[in-house]
Amino acid sequence: MDKKPNHRLAAHMKEAGASNKGLARRVCEVAARHGEQRGTTHVSVQRWLDGGGIQPQTAAFVAEALSDKLHRTITPTDLGFPGPVPVTPTAGVNYAKSLPEALSVLDGLARLRPEDDPPSELLLTEADVDHAALTWLVSRPDGLSNDSAGSRRVGMRDIAAIRTAAGYFMQLDFQFGGGHAHKAFRHYFRxxxxxxxxxxxxxxxxxxxxxxxxxISQLLAWTAYDSGNHTLADRYMMSTLRLTQVVDDRMMGARILANMSHQANYLRQASRAMRLARAAIEGGRAHSTPRGMALFAAHEARALSTVGDHTGAGRAMNEAERFFELADTGDDPEWLSYMDEAELVGEFCHCFRDLGKSREAVHFAERAVSLTDPKYARTLGFCRMVLAQSQLLNGELEAAVTTAGLAVEAGDALQSARFQRYVTDFQHAVSVHASNSTVQQFNEQVRDAMTQMDDE
Known part of the structure; x- marks a missing residue:
């Protein structure tokens, strides 16, 4: 794509008497004034003059540097830079038309905390979701610009560092929940x-x-979801889906759609969950490993189970099993390493619980608990709570409350809104036995655990 010289920036630099090196130095000084660092050099400035892209925050620093020099307010738009995408409750809801737009939205989202919760009515509409999924399905890759003249040269060591950090962050999320991890994630990402x-x-x-x-971006989406900020999670997922289009990473894109299906199912938006899971399967089919396809099929089974479609859910679970049997035949990306037998069995125990098949639910939940590595503390907590719900469904009140008590005892440090809802859903289910002493002791245990979390 041809670039047009930035005459507005050139004119303001000429008026200010600023050379490329001089402006670069001033931009670094302005950034430092705001507590940030920029590696801006004369090469960066020349790239901007030639029409190259610029990060929104850097554009603001350039405008401030020239404002100081000219003693009047200069905006990024005055300098020929794109106006910043405002971070409002609706920013990033639509599927970004360009990579710069997606990056601008992500930059803004990374400045929001999970507790900065926009109104729930601003969650993605059905039309937004369908448009994003369809656009991604039929999209062609943007491709990479080979003429970038950025001041920093990225190498494979930088990539290795990011992937290592992603592994650490993922483990932090699994072990302690999204509320604990999100702040560190967004700072590193930004x-x-x-x-x-x-x-x-x-x-x-x-x-x-x-x-x-x-x-990293999808981890931010996931931790926002786990923290209970579904609007923020939606916007991260939408922008991350757009990032996968740049280099045609269809398997990762399918994973994002599956994550969106998971969240929709959690929010009891079953129809949306089914469409997203099927989009993940179709979009990833020709580009994903068997292990990845097993994950996508399992999410379809979850959505079908939510609506009580026994036939459809059974078909999807069988399909997930068939793919999983071939899992070791594919070269899986590192981010899929968590998708082991325990994870698959855990998905199935949720399905049988939602289908009301108590015997199967108990059987698969017991397997999930025994197979799950303790390092996946949150997952283990979920499986224990599903086992408790399944035992209750099977008429085993005492066993159910005991199992739920173990989950709370082991998971009271989890800063996970999802885990807390599993617990409150169970409390609601056993509320008909409120006079039972075991139930009363469990409710007291939950109150103590929640108080302890509030004090930490």
């Missing part, structure tokens, strides 16, 4: 990952870079 997307890199490195960036 300060260490987003700036690299505007740097210089080869085609090979660029492909790996965008793959690593989507891993």
């Amino acid at each position: 300060e260490e990952v987003l700036p690299l997307l505007d740097a210089s890199y080869s085609a090979k490195v660029g492909t790996a870079l965008f793959g690593a960036a989507t891993e």
Whole structure:
């Protein structure tokens, strides 16, 4: 794509008497004044003059630097830079038309905390979801620009660092829940990952870079979801889906759609959950490993179970099993390492619980509890709570309350809104036995655990 010289920036620099090196130095000084760092050099400035892209926050620093020099207010738009995408409750809801728009939205989202919860009515509409899924399904990759002249040259060591950080963050999320992890995630993403997307890199490195960036971005979406901020999670997922289009990472894109299906199912939006799961299956079919396809099929089974479709759910579970039997025949990405037998069995125990098949639910939940590695503390907590719900469904009140008590005892440090809802849903289910002493002791245990979490 041809770039047009930025005459507005050139004119303001000329008026201010600022050279490329001089402006670069002033931009770094302005950034430091705001407590941030920028590696801006004369090469960066020349790239902007030639029409190259710029991060929204950097554009603001350039405008401030020239405002100081000219003693009047200069905006990024005055300098020929794109206006910033405002971070409002609706920002990022629509599928971004361009990569710069997606990056601008992500930059803004990374400045929001999970507790900054927009109104729930601003969650994605059915039309928004359908448009995003369809656009992604029929999209062609943007491709990478090979003429980037960013001041920093990204190499495979940078990619390795991002992937290592992603592994640490994922484990932090599994062990302690999204509420504990999100703050560290968003700081790292904003300060260490987003700036690299505007740097210089080869085609090979660029492909790996965008793959690593989507891993961190989807973790931000997931931890926002686990913290209970569904609007923020929606916007992260939508923008992350758009990132996968850059280098045509269809497997990761399918994973994002599956994550959106998971969230929709949690919110009891079964119809949306089914469409998203099927979009993940169709979009990822020709590009995903058997293990990935097993994950996508399992999410379809979850959605079908929610609406009580016994035949459809059974078919989807069988399909997931068939794919999983071939799991070791594919070269899986590192981010899929958690998708083991315990994870699959855990998905199935949810399905049988929702289908009201108490014997199967208990059987699969017991297997899930025994198979789940304790390092996946949140997953283990979910499986224990599903086992408790299944035992209750099977008429085993005492066993159910005992199992739920073990889950709360082991999971009271989890800063996970989802885990807390599993517990409150169980409390509601056993409320008909409120006079039972075991139930009363369990409710007291939950109150103590919640008080302890509030004090931490």
